[in-house]
Amino acid sequence: MDLLITLFTIDTLVKIGFGTIIGICLGLTGVGGGVLIIPILQVIFGMHIVMAVGTASLISTFVKITAGISHIRAGNVDWCSLKWMLLGSVPATLITTEIIMYLNETPSTQIIISHVIEVAVIIIMIFALYTMYKKYVSVETVFKDKVYSSRMAVSSGVTCGSVLGATGVGGGVLLLPAFNTLLGLSIKKSIGSSIVMALVLSALTALNYSKGGQSDILTAILISLGSFFGVPVSIRFLTKLSDKKIYLITMIIIFISLLMMFL
Numbered sequence: 001m002d003l004l005i006t007l008f009t010i011d012t013l014v015k016i017g018f019g020t021i022i023g024i025c026l027g028l029t030g031v032g033g034g035v036l037i038i039p040i041l042q043v044i045f046g047m048h049i050v051m052a053v054g055t056a057s058l059i060s061t062f063v064k065i066t067a068g069i070s071h072i073r074a075g076n077v078d079w080c081s082l083k084w085m086l087l088g089s090v091p092a093t094l095i096t097t098e099i100i101m102y103l104n105e106t107p108s109t110q111i112i113i114s115h116v117i118e119v120a121v122i123i124i125m126i127f128a129l130y131t132m133y134k135k136y137v138s139v140e141t142v143f144k145d146k147v148y149s150s151r152m153a154v155s156s157g158v159t160c161g162s163v164l165g166a167t168g169v170g171g172g173v174l175l176l177p178a179f180n181t182l183l184g185l186s187i188k189k190s191i192g193s194s195i196v197m198a199l200v201l202s203a204l205t206a207l208n209y210s211k212g213g214q215s216d217i218l219t220a221i222l223i224s225l226g227s228f229f230g231v232p233v234s235i236r237f238l239t240k241l242s243d244k245k246i247y248l249i250t251m252i253i254i255f256i257s258l259l260m261m262f263l
Helices: 002-029 034-043 049-073 079-104 107-138 150-167 171-182 187-211 217-238 243-262
Strands: none
Touching (some): 002 049, 034 049, 049 187, 049 217, 079 171, 150 171, 150 187, 171 187, 187 243
């Protein structure tokens, strides 16, 4: 009995510790949802990919409540672009998660779905790493907002919502580049806007995956608890970092996550 209590305590502390790291990464870069949580759940805690996506979406929802509120208070959210992005992403997320849950219930398609999700996550990470690198080497001292169309924002939302619904990945590696590169928001505005949008989409994804039994609620709660300590700390440091340093930190986090996915 003492051994079981000790193991449970160690397991709890490990999950809370990883949650703190995730919270710091999320607050600093907007990356830390699916892109970081899914590899950790697979490599460290041995979860199946579909269960990892469902649990990561639940964690992302809990974590981004704190992060979203912090960025809203800091004025790091562009509500106009966020409105159009959500208009396209919400229905796309709902439809995609329903399709994944349906296919996952059939043994003949479970393995195919698992491999497709894993490959999709890796491709998204590589794309995000390339996008962040281009921004890192070309970042300007003075940032000027671009003019974007509502149609571009809605179509970007559809793409991001579909990918996030299928893979649990998208907050930092898709939404962030979409706001920053396609819509032309500053990196700090992009981080805040992507976190608030990812909060909504992660909640929808988590709801559908949880209904299908594909989420570990206890693990999600413990990791989320740790993140509540990390997010406020990172928000304080964010104001002191230049755009170039934020891009560099983001690339490092994505690269580490990519290595974990290959494991």
